[in-house]
Amino acid sequence: MTAAANVVLSEFAPVEQATAEPAFRQLDPTPELLAELADASERLETAQPEEIIAWAHHRFAPHLTMATAFGPEGCVILSMLAKVAPETYVFNLDTGYQFQETLDLRDKIARLYGIEVDMLQPELTVPQYEAFHNGPLYKTNPNQCCFDRKIKVLRAAATKHHAWMSGIRRDQSTDRARAGIVEWDKKFNLVKISPLANWTKKDVWKLILDENIPYNPLHDQGFPSIGCWPCTRAVSEGETDERAGRWSGTAKTECGLHTLEQQDGSGI
Numbered sequence: 001m002t003a004a005a006n007v008v009l010s011e012f013a014p015v016e017q018a019t020a021e022p023a024f025r026q027l028d029p030t031p032e033l034l035a036e037l038a039d040a041s042e043r044l045e046t047a048q049p050e051e052i053i054a055w056a057h058h059r060f061a062p063h064l065t066m067a068t069a070f071g072p073e074g075c076v077i078l079s080m081l082a083k084v085a086p087e088t089y090v091f092n093l094d095t096g097y098q099f100q101e102t103l104d105l106r107d108k109i110a111r112l113y114g115i116e117v118d119m120l121q122p123e124l125t126v127p128q129y130e131a132f133h134n135g136p137l138y139k140t141n142p143n144q145c146c147f148d149r150k151i152k153v154l155r156a157a158a159t160k161h162h163a164w165m166s167g168i169r170r171d172q173s174t175d176r177a178r179a180g181i182v183e184w185d186k187k188f189n190l191v192k193i194s195p196l197a198n199w200t201k202k203d204v205w206k207l208i209l210d211e212n213i214p215y216n217p218l219h220d221q222g223f224p225s226i227g228c229w230p231c232t233r234a235v236s237e238g239e240t241d242e243r244a245g246r247w248s249g250t251a252k253t254e255c256g257l258h259t260l261e262q263q264d265g266s267g268i
């Protein structure tokens, strides 16, 4: 190669470096950030969910995401996102055990709102996973099953964002009663925003019916809370706990996404 050619190549080399994407860095929970979140949470305590979503978008986009299991609350937030920030990346933890009705709802929402929820799957398919464990783990060790098929997937997704929104409400359970509107999520290392924390079940269903928001048809068949089909059953009339139909016959009440305890029993 001639000296002149070397000069030309060396002139081009830095251009490639200059166009490289800057590396994504996760947020650090510095005292300044935690104070900012506490202040925002207090200010937003009386705000409407759409205002909270707009604040989250303004503060964290494009590193804001939302996780949905297509429950009534998730569908309500998706309908609001379509108005406020439709470009937000939304994902579902697709365990491979979801009801067909849930998967169909994803398509309905995409058609109606133009929001394509990304279905994030665990490393192993259901047949591979069950073969590896000599049978379905949800029967023998549901905590490990949730950990492998939900928590690990959410953890990987969380490393690519600064903040996530969830549809939890404080009145759903004692575990959820302490949820802040905005808080640092120690478990997944990002900011967590709960626009519906102050809403009741009645508020959610009123908006769904008033605005004709799509919802899972299983809710009309006695399923108040819907997760994976092996761990969800319809409830009878006397059962008032919204989550009574989840992991029936076990002490388990949460998959671990919204609790500080790790569901594989090893602690945080």
Ligand code: SF4
Pocket (backbone or CB within 6 Å): 095, 097, 137, 138, 141, 142, 143, 145, 146, 147, 149, 150, 227, 228, 229, 230, 231, 255
């Ligand atoms: Fe497994 Fe049941 Fe958890 Fe779904 S809800 S990941 S099937 S244990």
